[in-house]
Amino acid sequence: MSDITRQTLFSATAIVKNFGGVQALRGVDFDVIPGEIHALLGQNGAGKSTLVKILNGVHPAGSHTGTIQLDGQSVSFASPADARSSGVGYVPQEIEVLEQLSVAENVFAGRTGLGAGMLVYQRKLEQRAGEIFADLGIDINPRAYVASLTSAQRHLVMIARAIVMKPRVLMLDEPTASLSGTEVDALFSVLRRLKAQGVAMIYITHRLPEVLAICDRATVLRDGQVAVRIAREDFDAETFIFSMSGQRLQRLFPEHAAPVGTPTALDVRHLTVAGHSGAVHGANDISLSVAAGEIVGLAGLLGSGRSEILHGIYGRVPAEGAIRVNGQSVAVRSPADARAAGIALLTEDRKRDGLLFNLPVGANITIGNLAPLSRHGMVRGWLERSSILAAMRALNVKASSPQAAVTHLSGGNQQKLLFARVLMRAPKVLLLDEPTKGVDAATRHEIYRLVVELAEKGVALLIVASELEELIGLCDRCLVVADGRIVDEFNRGEGGEDRVLRSVTSAQAERHAMAAQASS
Amino acid sequence: MNSAAEVSSPPRDAQSFRRRLIGFIAVGEVGVLAAMALLVAFFWLLEPAFLSERNIRAILNVVSFVGIIAIGQTILLVAGEFDLSVGSVAGLSAVVAGKLMTAAALPVTAAILGGIGVGALIGLLNGLIVVRLGIPAFIQTLGMLFIGQGLIQVVTGGYPVYPLPDAINDIGGTDLVFGLGWSFAFFIIAAIIADFVLRRTVLGRNMYATGGNKEVAHLVGINTNAYKIGAFITVGALSAIAGMFVMADLGSGGTSIGSGWELTVIAGVVVGGVSLFGGAGTVAGGVVGILLLKIVQSGLVVIGVNSNWQQIAVGVIMVMAVGLDIVRRRYFIAGA
Numbered sequence: 075m076s077d078i079t080r081q082t083l084f085s086a087t088a089i090v091k092n093f094g095g096v097q098a099l100r101g102v103d104f105d106v107i108p109g110e111i112h113a114l115l116g117q118n119g120a121g122k123s124t125l126v127k128i129l130n131g132v133h134p135a136g137s138h139t140g141t142i143q144l145d146g147q148s149v150s151f152a153s154p155a156d157a158r159s160s161g162v163g164y165v166p167q168e169i170e171v172l173e174q175l176s177v178a179e180n181v182f183a184g185r186t187g188l189g190a191g192m193l194v195y196q197r198k199l200e201q202r203a204g205e206i207f208a209d210l211g212i213d214i215n216p217r218a219y220v221a222s223l224t225s226a227q228r229h230l231v232m233i234a235r236a237i238v239m240k241p242r243v244l245m246l247d248e249p250t251a252s253l254s255g256t257e258v259d260a261l262f263s264v265l266r267r268l269k270a271q272g273v274a275m276i277y278i279t280h281r282l283p284e285v286l287a288i289c290d291r292a293t294v295l296r297d298g299q300v301a302v303r304i305a306r307e308d309f310d311a312e313t314f315i316f317s318m319s320g321q322r323l324q325r326l327f328p329e330h331a332a333p334v335g336t337p338t339a340l341d342v343r344h345l346t347v348a349g350h351s352g353a354v355h356g357a358n359d360i361s362l363s364v365a366a367g368e369i370v371g372l373a374g375l376l377g378s379g380r381s382e383i384l385h386g387i388y389g390r391v392p393a394e395g396a397i398r399v400n401g402q403s404v405a406v407r408s409p410a411d412a413r414a415a416g417i418a419l420l421t422e423d424r425k426r427d428g429l430l431f432n433l434p435v436g437a438n439i440t441i442g443n444l445a446p447l448s449r450h451g452m453v454r455g456w457l458e459r460s461s462i463l464a465a466m467r468a469l470n471v472k473a474s475s476p477q478a479a480v481t482h483l484s485g486g487n488q489q490k491l492l493f494a495r496v497l498m499r500a501p502k503v504l505l506l507d508e509p510t511k512g513v514d515a516a517t518r519h520e521i522y523r524l525v526v527e528l529a530e531k532g533v534a535l536l537i538v539a540s541e542l543e544e545l546i547g548l549c550d551r552c553l554v555v556a557d558g559r560i561v562d563e564f565n566r567g568e569g570g571e572d573r574v575l576r577s578v579t580s581a582q583a584e585r586h587a588m589a590a591q592a593s594s
Numbered sequence: 595m596n597s598a599a600e601v602s603s604p605p606r607d608a609q610s611f612r613r614r615l616i617g618f619i620a621v622g623e624v625g626v627l628a629a630m631a632l633l634v635a636f637f638w639l640l641e642p643a644f645l646s647e648r649n650i651r652a653i654l655n656v657v658s659f660v661g662i663i664a665i666g667q668t669i670l671l672v673a674g675e676f677d678l679s680v681g682s683v684a685g686l687s688a689v690v691a692g693k694l695m696t697a698a699a700l701p702v703t704a705a706i707l708g709g710i711g712v713g714a715l716i717g718l719l720n721g722l723i724v725v726r727l728g729i730p731a732f733i734q735t736l737g738m739l740f741i742g743q744g745l746i747q748v749v750t751g752g753y754p755v756y757p758l759p760d761a762i763n764d765i766g767g768t769d770l771v772f773g774l775g776w777s778f779a780f781f782i783i784a785a786i787i788a789d790f791v792l793r794r795t796v797l798g799r800n801m802y803a804t805g806g807n808k809e810v811a812h813l814v815g816i817n818t819n820a821y822k823i824g825a826f827i828t829v830g831a832l833s834a835i836a837g838m839f840v841m842a843d844l845g846s847g848g849t850s851i852g853s854g855w856e857l858t859v860i861a862g863v864v865v866g867g868v869s870l871f872g873g874a875g876t877v878a879g880g881v882v883g884i885l886l887l888k889i890v891q892s893g894l895v896v897i898g899v900n901s902n903w904q905q906i907a908v909g910v911i912m913v914m915a916v917g918l919d920i921v922r923r924r925y926f927i928a929g930a
């Protein structure tokens with residue numbers, strides 16, 4: 075261990091950060107050495123993002139105490155640009171992209187030296203971006219506008235943006251939260267290569283198998299302090315969870331038996347949704363049904379059309395086809411229609427499609443659910459407040475009060491807030507798009523329990539999740555989606571991750587064969 | 595962990611006090627009220643006549659006209675849009691109502707309803723074009739500003755509508771309390787109702803959601819288009835009412851009624867903490883902002899400052915207010 079301290083590349087000592095009355099970090103020490111991937115773990119609100127934001131100058135020098143050293147030299151970053159020019163790269167937890175620019179322009183945003191003087195060589199940018207994507211094993215057109223990408227694809231653009239800087243230190247705040255297996259694998263191979271090149275990496279995640287797969291050391295934060303540091307030899311998911319939460323989990327997925335003989339709650343026939351701009355498949359003649367009390371998963375790769383199916387059912391995008399809820403045919407032309415029919419949707423991108431930053435935590439939970447909390451159109455203050463408090467307690471939303479600003483919540487708590495919003499609606503059919511995105515292990519467990527509880531109450535659930543293990547563990551039945559079609563279907567116990575991947579691959583091979591036939 | 599427990603334990607240390615203080619000031623109205631008190635004291639010290647009964651009445655009288663429009667503009671800004679045609683609409687509605695009760699010899703009530711109808715119709719048109727055709731409110735309502743001015747000339751031929759029926763002059767001449775008349779009464783009542791609606795009703799909450807993030811509002815089932823169009827109609831109708839009150843006050847349907855009000859109104863409500871970016875602000879704040887602006891204008895006149903400087907002062911105050919708005923937004927929205 076003594077040689078580790080000698081080689082330390084980037085370190086923080088005794089970092090203390092307060093947000094008004096909230097102590098986010100209370101004296102944290104942290105360091106990385108070249109060629110190391112150092113996991114930063116902890117429950118939602120433990121202070122992980124805050125620490126990397128300090129190391130990256132998002133929270134500028136002076137807004138906290140403690141020292142930061144790079145290469146043995148004291149540094150103080152006034153801004154992320156400052157950190158970047160010292161070779162510190164950063165992929166933030168929340169999506170930050172320039173929607174009106176192309177993918178290539180986003181990847182090289184803030185970079186200079188790619189053209190002659192003020193001129194930028196567009197072609198060169200696009201070519202370079204294309205190379206990076208090929209490296210990452212992803213299929214995004216560098217010329218596409220970011221506005222047309224899914225949130226997972228936006229995330230990959232941010233990762234590419236950090237990697238092109240050729241950083242010496244790379245900090246990734248939940249980079250895989252919206253990625254699925256294959257994309258994660260591609261990212262890992264890039265990270266391994268960076269590691270071989272001696273880049274020091276800080277890796278934040280709530281997906282513990284990833285830590286086992288790729289990290290060399292782990293530091294667990296708890297309530298703004300380092301709870302424990304764990305060397306690779308001692309890695310073990312159960313230890314992680316225990317040191318993060320102080321709890322031992324009995325079983326990861328709660329037991330749930332598929333309902334027998336319950337009526338069909340959601341029935342979708344020939345649903346077709348247009349895709350957009352080549353990056354994302356639409357839904358192509360999808361028929362599916364979910365029984366009351368059943369948990370059905372949609373598995374597939376990024377851009378396969380999974381989310382589009384949910385959006386089509388919910389009336390978010392124009393769709394053709396027939397939808398029945400509890401046997402009643404419903405015309406869903408807008409989300410309002412879907413809600414009136416008892417359908418609720420939890421969207422994937424909290425910042426863009428979920429949170430209302432102009433309203434406090436409480437109003438964010440009740441928005442759209444005010445009818446039962448009001449009389450003659452007037453909101454009944456005490457009733458609203460008590461139902462907000464009940465909802466926050468039920469989901470363990472960590473916020474100083476219902477009046478708190480949403481921005482001040484940690485990512486996982488924002489997710490729980492949105493969950494509280496859809497549940498307040500008491501839906502008959504619940505569509506969940508990445509329900510555990512950015513949620514810590516213990517809370518994830520709570521959400522699984524909640525999902526099963528809802529199913530037991532007769533709610534029909536249709537879930538999209540990128541983490542296959544989660545989807546397969548949770549769902550009674552899985553539908554595999556590829557290129558906007560359902561290509562396979564299996565019940566609990568009839569298949570695992572390998573089956574999903576096999577169906578996807580064979581569907582793609584078939585498509586290529588057909589395309590080849592058509593062109594010959 | 596338990597949110598209820600955290601809620602009930604108030605933070606005590608000095609830092610959190612400071613934080614709460616900042617939060618308190620960040621709430622539009624309080625900061626503006628404090629600034630207003632300072633300004634009043636300042637002008638009064640320089641020129642005691644500033645607080646003369648006559649001057650106070652004059653300020654309140656002007657505020658009652660533009661204030662009625664400010665109520666509508668606040669609602670529209672909260673819904674995420676804004677309207678530059680309010681002054682033209684006020685003028686046009688006034689002269690149309692004037693013509694209806696004189697040239698067309700309609701009963702006064704019918705003529706007034708006609709005037710309100712003109713305002714509401716223009717609001718509807720603005721709303722439909724902005725929402726359905728996706729033309730930015732800036733362009734659409736700027737266009738409507740010119741259209742309205744042109745129509746005023748068309749309707750009047752360039753001459754004020756005069757004389758008006760006695761009933762109208764009576765409305766303008768009534769002294770309810772402290773020399774203030776019906777327009778002030780209407781202004782106060784409308785402001786209280788609108789403030790209540792935004793603060794306490796489902797309609798108001800949905801309005802904030804619409805202005806805060808249209809997509810999110812849509813996804814939770816709010817008909818955002820209807821809210822935006824409704825807000826445009828409200829501004830139009832309130833502008834019409836304000837224009838007709840001015841006509842009653844003047845006893846004549848002048849062709850310059852409402853000209854230049856659009857910027858005063860927007861400057862005023864923004865000073866009062868209503869966000870130009872949508873989804874934030876209150877009617878109370880907007881109204882207090884207008885009052886502050888008028889106090890500055892009047893104070894500068896009373897202490898004898900050249901009128902060019904008055905305009906400069908209004909400009910400076912508005913830029914400062916927008917700056918404050920941006921800082922306030924950063925306080926709430928940054929660091930996500």
Ligand SMILES: Nc1ncnc2c1ncn2[C@@H]1O[C@H](COP(=O)(O)OP(=O)(O)OP(=O)(O)O)[C@@H](O)[C@H]1O
Nearest residue numbers: 093098118119120121122123124482484485486929
């Ligand atoms: N800008 C802010 N203003 C006030 N409080 C904040 C702010 N940012 C974070 N906090 C608070 O600091 C604490 C740590 O937050 P942080 O975002 O670092 O958590 P995290 O470990 O990244 O959690 P997650 O896993 O949910 O992303 C939380 O209690 C949070 O509410």
Ligand SMILES: [Mg+2]
Nearest residue numbers: 122123167485
């Ligand atoms: Mg975080």
